[in-house]
Amino acid sequence: MSVEGEAKSVKCLLCSRDAVSELCRYHLQGKESLETAYPHWVKAYGILGWKDYLDRVKRNVQTGQWAKETAEMLAGR
Numbered sequence: 001m002s003v004e005g006e007a008k009s010v011k012c013l014l015c016s017r018d019a020v021s022e023l024c025r026y027h028l029q030g031k032e033s034l035e036t037a038y039p040h041w042v043k044a045y046g047i048l049g050w051k052d053y054l055d056r057v058k059r060n061v062q063t064g065q066w067a068k069e070t071a072e073m074l075a076g077r
């Protein structure tokens with residue numbers, strides 16, 4: 001984990017943009033779309049774990065760059 005509070009503006013964990021919380025608004029939006037899409041994937045695939053889902057998303061060519069980077073971060077946690 002990175003040290004928090006050493007600078008006034010918090011940087012996104014995935015890029016150098018200013019973060020809204022721990023992510024910039026682009027990566028945050030990517031995270032939100034990942035979380036929104038997950039139930040649909042579970043419906044489509046049957047049982048699908050969160051990590052498996054993230055793995056599939058990462059390898060999906062249709063996944064946007066922001067979501068892909070976010071998925072990579074979430075999968076590594």
Ligand SMILES: [Zn+2]
Pocket residue numbers: 012013014015016017023024025026027
């Ligand atoms: Zn970012």
